[in-house]
Amino acid sequence: MSDPTFWELARGRRSVRRYAARAVPSELVDKLLEAAHWAPSAHNRQPWRFVILNDASRRRRLAEAMAAHWQSDLLADGADAQQVSQRAARSIQRIVDAPLAILPCLDLDSLDVYPDPQRQQREWQMGVQSVALACQNLLLAAHHCGLAACWMCAPIFSPALVQAILDLPAAYDPQALLTIGYPPDDAPRDKARAPLATRVIAR
Numbered sequence: 001m002s003d004p005t006f007w008e009l010a011r012g013r014r015s016v017r018r019y020a021a022r023a024v025p026s027e028l029v030d031k032l033l034e035a036a037h038w039a040p041s042a043h044n045r046q047p048w049r050f051v052i053l054n055d056a057s058r059r060r061r062l063a064e065a066m067a068a069h070w071q072s073d074l075l076a077d078g079a080d081a082q083q084v085s086q087r088a089a090r091s092i093q094r095i096v097d098a099p100l101a102i103l104p105c106l107d108l109d110s111l112d113v114y115p116d117p118q119r120q121q122r123e124w125q126m127g128v129q130s131v132a133l134a135c136q137n138l139l140l141a142a143h144h145c146g147l148a149a150c151w152m153c154a155p156i157f158s159p160a161l162v163q164a165i166l167d168l169p170a171a172y173d174p175q176a177l178l179t180i181g182y183p184p185d186d187a188p189r190d191k192a193r194a195p196l197a198t199r200v201i202a203r
């Protein structure tokens, strides 16, 4: 516990879903990506690829298409149509309104190739883990820089659609969508966690 700023950083980061109407300077975007790029990765392969969603109309198209996909899944599950449509609209708005949106992908071409599906699955899993670690570096760096962010899972539910709309290389496996911006005055500061002891066992 020698560096209290680290503990404050780890404890104080929150998922923030609305942002102040203020652009994120490009130097800060570079810093976030640099922090992400220093994450550990399996074989030090650095399999992360970050797609910066700068084109507003394309970003909207992506948000709408992912929401439509989500909507049809929820309706097929039997969810209430009005609620589903409200949730989809909120999701679109969150993505469209974010000052910055970054789509992290796993580059499948950077994975080792195995003759059996079991080991190939594990190799893919290590790639996903590596990208997630890079994203956590990015989220912590954002918090450190006075920004706020949120991980959205939508892209993993419709990867083909994301690939097509963003015209991504075939090997880019979308992992998430990170929305980032300056926090509003009423940004959430706390979030509950279960007692740590319920998440730890010893053998």
Ligand SMILES: Cc1cc2nc3c(=O)[nH]c(=O)nc-3n(C[C@H](O)[C@H](O)[C@H](O)COP(=O)(O)O)c2cc1C
Pocket: 013, 014, 015, 016, 017, 150, 151, 152, 153, 154, 191
């Ligand atoms: C893999 C993953 C997927 C997530 N997907 C979403 C999402 O689709 N939408 C959302 O609002 N938050 C999403 N979150 C954020 C979580 O809801 C959030 O981390 C959790 O509630 C704890 O809150 P905190 O980040 O403020 O501590 C996701 C987080 C992770 C790690």
